[in-house]
Amino acid sequence: MSIFDFTLEELEDYLVKNGFKKYNATQIIEWIYEKKVYDFNKMSNLSKKLISFLNENIRIEKLEVLQVEKSPLANKYLLRLNDNNKIECVLMNHDYGYSLCVSSQVGCNMGCSFCESGRLKKVRDLTLGELVSEVISVRDYEGVRIDSIVVMGIGEPFDNFINIKRFISVVTNNKMVGIGQRHLTISTCGLVPKIYEFADLETGVNLAISLHAPNNEIRDRIMKVNKAYKIEEVMAALDYYISKTNRRVTIEYIMLEGINDSDECARELSNLVKGKLMYVNLIPYNETSNFTMKRSNDFKIKSFYDILKSNNVNVTIRKEMGGNLSAACGQLRANAERL
Ligand code: SF4
Numbered sequence: 087m088s089i090f091d092f093t094l095e096e097l098e099d100y101l102v103k104n105g106f107k108k109y110n111a112t113q114i115i116e117w118i119y120e121k122k123v124y125d126f127n128k129m130s131n132l133s134k135k136l137i138s139f140l141n142e143n144i145r146i147e148k149l150e151v152l153q154v155e156k157s158p159l160a161n162k163y164l165l166r167l168n169d170n171n172k173i174e175c176v177l178m179n180h181d182y183g184y185s186l187c188v189s190s191q192v193g194c195n196m197g198c199s200f201c202e203s204g205r206l207k208k209v210r211d212l213t214l215g216e217l218v219s220e221v222i223s224v225r226d227y228e229g230v231r232i233d234s235i236v237v238m239g240i241g242e243p244f245d246n247f248i249n250i251k252r253f254i255s256v257v258t259n260n261k262m263v264g265i266g267q268r269h270l271t272i273s274t275c276g277l278v279p280k281i282y283e284f285a286d287l288e289t290g291v292n293l294a295i296s297l298h299a300p301n302n303e304i305r306d307r308i309m310k311v312n313k314a315y316k317i318e319e320v321m322a323a324l325d326y327y328i329s330k331t332n333r334r335v336t337i338e339y340i341m342l343e344g345i346n347d348s349d350e351c352a353r354e355l356s357n358l359v360k361g362k363l364m365y366v367n368l369i370p371y372n373e374t375s376n377f378t379m380k381r382s383n384d385f386k387i388k389s390f391y392d393i394l395k396s397n398n399v400n401v402t403i404r405k406e407m408g409g410n411l412s413a414a415c416g417q418l419r420a421n422a423e424r425l
Pocket residue numbers: 194195196197198201202203204205239240241242275296
């Protein structure tokens with residue numbers, strides 16, 4: 087087991103069950119997360135007995151960085167897991183600090199028709215240790231401070247809900263990764279029951295939803311999940327989330343030429359979100375050779391944006407950070423695995 091597989095409470099319980107003190111957990115956590123000491127033998131305030139117990143039972147394990155693609159505003163990392171599976175992370179350099187986009191699964195079963203990650207079925211969920219190691223490994227590799235985290239990489243986070251809940255606990259704990267709840271965002275394609283569960287956690291963590299269509303007809307065509315949960319159900323779940331948390335929801339909308347980018351689509355989307363505590367993020371599509379779908383041109387994106395604006399919808403166009411990267415999420419992994 088890896089040290090990154092524990093929340094603070096879990097480590098306390100584990101140590102107490104094995105005859106040690108609860109406060110030993112905090113001591114270990116401080117060494118690991120604050121002082122970045124990754125060797126139990128160097129933790130000078132721990133007893134010899136505890137150090138030998140830790141050496142026998144717990145590994146301190148970061149993920150190997152196999153490949154890095156660099157561009158001025160974002161770096162993409164291919165990371166190797168213990169069982170040789172590979173995942174991706176993207177570190178973005180915003181003017182307000184570094185933001186890390188992490189993966190939650192190896193592959194994804196949601197099968198969105200435009201998505202490179204979803205083209206490759208889920209192999210397995212990431213463990214808590216692997217989720218946390220993504221953050222620690224990239225942070226240490228670059229020697230930077232990460233200011234915010236988005237769980238928006240390969241995988242559907244709410245399909246790995248138990249570990250995502252534990253991840254939230256580790257990331258937002260001041261003694262651990264120490265990122266404020268408001269600087270952590272979980273993005274889902276719309277697993278409605280989990281949106282309700284997430285709302286009931288009342289964490290203050292942000293929620294983003296990959297909507298990508300303003301009606302069921304289009305969404306059915308491009309997102310399989312819409313067969314299970316229709317737009318009306320997703321919007322009702324988001325209303326519930328907002329009523330519980332008073333947090334603004336981000337509506338992610340990938341602009342696909344001739345599919346969801348018409349003026350009529352913009353008007354329908356406006357009607358869906360208008361007057362709600364929501365904002366729309368228009369995302370220029372990253373084309374890949376595995377799909378025929380095309381990115382809407384800049385004129386179309388701007389006109390879509392203008393229609394939303396004129397309907398008093400909060401909207402932004404996502405800056406294209408990728409530059410020359412294998413920019414589509416999952417593309418670096420697919421290339422590396424020759425999948
Ligand atoms: S867009 Fe997200 S949910 Fe859909 S297939 Fe890709 S990784 Fe999975």
